Amino acid sequence: MAVITLFSASHCHGEELLQKLSETLPAHILSHEQLLSEAGARFQVAEDKLRRAMHGPRSIFDRLTQDRRLHIAYLKVTLADLIKGDQVIYHGFAGHLLPRSLTHVLSVCLVAQDAYREQNALASEKISAKEAQKILGKDDESAKQWTLSLFGLSPWDKSLYDIVLPMDSTTVERAAELIGANAGKAPLQFTPAAYQAMKDFLLASRVEVALAEQGHEVETVSVDEEVCLTINRYVMRLERHEKELSQIAAAVPGVKMVKTMVGPHFNQPNIYPKIDLPKKILLVDDEKEFVQTLSERLQTRNLESAIAYDGEQALSIMETDPPEVMVLDLKMPGIDGLEVLRQVKQKHPATEVIILTGHGSEAEEKLAAEMGAFAYLRKPADIDLLTKSMKDAYQKVAQNQAQQDQDPK
Numbered sequence: 001m002a003v004i005t006l007f008s009a010s011h012c013h014g015e016e017l018l019q020k021l022s023e024t025l026p027a028h029i030l031s032h033e034q035l036l037s038e039a040g041a042r043f044q045v046a047e048d049k050l051r052r053a054m055h056g057p058r059s060i061f062d063r064l065t066q067d068r069r070l071h072i073a074y075l076k077v078t079l080a081d082l083i084k085g086d087q088v089i090y091h092g093f094a095g096h097l098l099p100r101s102l103t104h105v106l107s108v109c110l111v112a113q114d115a116y117r118e119q120n121a122l123a124s125e126k127i128s129a130k131e132a133q134k135i136l137g138k139d140d141e142s143a144k145q146w147t148l149s150l151f152g153l154s155p156w157d158k159s160l161y162d163i164v165l166p167m168d169s170t171t172v173e174r175a176a177e178l179i180g181a182n183a184g185k186a187p188l189q190f191t192p193a194a195y196q197a198m199k200d201f202l203l204a205s206r207v208e209v210a211l212a213e214q215g216h217e218v219e220t221v222s223v224d225e226e227v228c229l230t231i232n233r234y235v236m237r238l239e240r241h242e243k244e245l246s247q248i249a250a251a252v253p254g255v256k257m258v259k260t261m262v263g264p265h266f267n268q269p270n271i272y273p274k275i276d277l278p279k280k281i282l283l284v285d286d287e288k289e290f291v292q293t294l295s296e297r298l299q300t301r302n303l304e305s306a307i308a309y310d311g312e313q314a315l316s317i318m319e320t321d322p323p324e325v326m327v328l329d330l331k332m333p334g335i336d337g338l339e340v341l342r343q344v345k346q347k348h349p350a351t352e353v354i355i356l357t358g359h360g361s362e363a364e365e366k367l368a369a370e371m372g373a374f375a376y377l378r379k380p381a382d383i384d385l386l387t388k389s390m391k392d393a394y395q396k397v398a399q400n401q402a403q404q405d406q407d408p409k
Contacts, residue, residue, distance in 0.1 A: 002188035003088045003102075004179060005095030007155070008110035010139035011120040012167040013175075017110065018091045020176040025089070025183065030082055032092035039078035050075060054093040055142055066215060072097070073212040077205035084198050085190070093146055096160065099201060104194040106183050109161040110175075114288065116168035130333065137288065137309040148304070154296070200224065207249045214248055219263060225256040232263035278394035281305040282323040284314040284340065285356075286332045294327075294381065301387050311335030315343055322348045325393045327386070330357040330364065338367065345372035350400065352393035356381055 004021065008014030022029050040047040053071035076097040083090070083098075083105075098105050114136065121132040143155040151160065158164055163182060165175050182188070204222035211218050211229075219230040227249050235241045242260040249258045281298070283305050285291040295305045306323070308314035312335050314326070326344065330337035341353050355368050358379035365376045374396065375389045 002104050002106040002183040002190075003083050003098075004090070004106045004108060004183055005098060006089070006091040006108050006110065007093070007095055007161070008091065009112060009117060009143070009156075010136060011117040011124070012110040012112045013120075013172050014091055014110055016172045017167075017175050017179075018089065020172050021089050021179060024176055025087075025180055027087040027089050030088050030090045032090075032094070035075065035079060035082065035090070035092070035094055038082065039074045042078060043074045045071060045074060054146060056145070066212075066217075069217060070209075070212040073205070073209045077202070077209050080198070080202040080205045084202055093143075096147060096150055101197055102194070102201060103197065104188055104190045106163070106179070106188055107161045108179055109156065109158075109164045110167050111156055111164060112166060112168040133288075134309065134313070137307075137313075141307055145306070196224070203227070203252070203254050207252050207255065210248050210252050211245065216245060216248070218245060220249075222255075225254055227252075227255050227258045229258065229260045230263040231260065232265040234266055238262070277302060278324040278390060278397070279304075280321075280323040280325070281390065282308060282314065282317060282326045284308045284311070284326060284332075284337070285329040286310055287329070290379075297383050298387070301383070303387065303390065311337065311340040314340055318344060318348055318351070322351050324351065324397045325390050326351055326353045327356050327390070328353055330355060330368075331359045338364070338371070341368060341371050341373060350397060352397055354386070354389050354393060356386065 004025075004027065006014055006018060008017075018029060021027070036047045036050050039045065039050055049067075050071050053068045053075065075094050079090070079094050079097060082088070095107060098107075117136055118129065118132045121127065121135060122129065125132070125135075127135070140155075147153055147155040147157070147160065151157075153160060156164075163179065165178065167175065170178075200222040203225060204220045204227065207222070207227055207229075208218075208220045211220065217233060219232060221228045221230070229242075229245050229249060231238075231241070231245075245260055246258045249255055281303060283291050283295055284307075285294075286309055288309060291307055291309070295307055298305055305327075306317070308317055311332055314328070315335065317323075328337050328340060337355065337357065341355070344351055344353055349372070352374040353372065355365075355373050355376045356379060357364075357377075360376065360378060368376050374393045377386060377389065
């Protein structure tokens with residue numbers, strides 16, 4: 001029987017389904033807590049640090065940090081060891097660390113409409129509708145940042161899974177039946193080829209740990225104990241770098257041969273780079289569907305963004321990880337947009353704020369400008385105009401920073 005990994009949106013019956021599968025299939029449960037405990041003990045790392053590597057808190061803008069990359073490497077190799085046989089069911093974020101080349105792994109995603117999830121949250125946690133929406137938004141943002149950092153994809157992208165189950169129209173019993181039926185099919189059996197692929201993945205994971213412990217970020221693949229290292233980040237003195245990587249990898253037990261290559265993302269930087277795109281963008285809007293769609297549209301223009309669903313969450317992010325550019329709605333429950341703007345410009349004047357609202361007035365536009373807003377745009381947003389405004393705002397940020405660097409006080 002296959003190894004089964006479950007990745008679930010919150011309040012989609014993930015734990016109930018896990019329990020049902022354990023009762024109906026000849027497999028043992030590998031809990032998320034067990035994985036953290038095993039990895040922590042093996043590498044002498046606090047479990048909280050391993051948990052934060054997947055779930056936060058961390059920068060919602062930046063790429064993987066070195067420590068986080070190392071902790072994820074620890075989790076990956078531990079997971080590989082714990083599922084190197086078959087008949088295992090795992091529920092959690094770490095399932096995304098298993099490559100699609102493992103043909104005996106059945107990857108399942110559980111989803112549901114927001115209204116259904118909110119109803120479940122209200123029933124299980126005895127909270128208000130506003131609190132439920134905030135929890136779901138935070139959970140979804142955590143999932144989004146996880147899969148974006150690994151694949152550059154939404155956590156609900158179907159290409160990441162073998163099966164996607166809508167739990168608002170599927171009972172837990174029926175979901176267990178569907179998963180069990182698919183897990184028993186011939187293509188998912190633990191054949192000699194699947195066993196070799198698992199061995200290769202485990203070896204590549206061990207090499208990845210060895211490299212990460214030395215501060216290296218390298219794509220690592222193993223085929224029949226031969227390891228290929230792909231360098232996707234520009235480095236000076238490439239030949240020396242390749243030699244160092246090869247020596248580290250060759251020292252890992254089980255490695256027969258190492259080769260290195262330059263990947264498609266290895267680009268020598270321009271001596272005079274022109275940086276005209278903000279790297280840290282925060283979208284603030286309580287209209288969840290609108291702001292998620294906006295974030296996806298900005299992605300197509302090479303603009304990555306984080307999302308806050310209310311003023312309180314936006315101000316919390318500002319305290320720990322202020323963005324370069326904020327796109328801010330005015331009409332929100334709780335702390336409204338003008339108050340957010342006031343506090344941002346008072347405490348974080350380097351952040352440029354673009355107002356994007358569907359309920360504004362000339363008086364509010366004038367007030368926003370007086371309070372320091374960079375631009376005032378109306379919904380529905382022209383994506384090209386918004387993109388230009390964001391680039392212009394970032395140019396102002398960059399110019400101000402350059403001036404400060406040249407004339408420090």
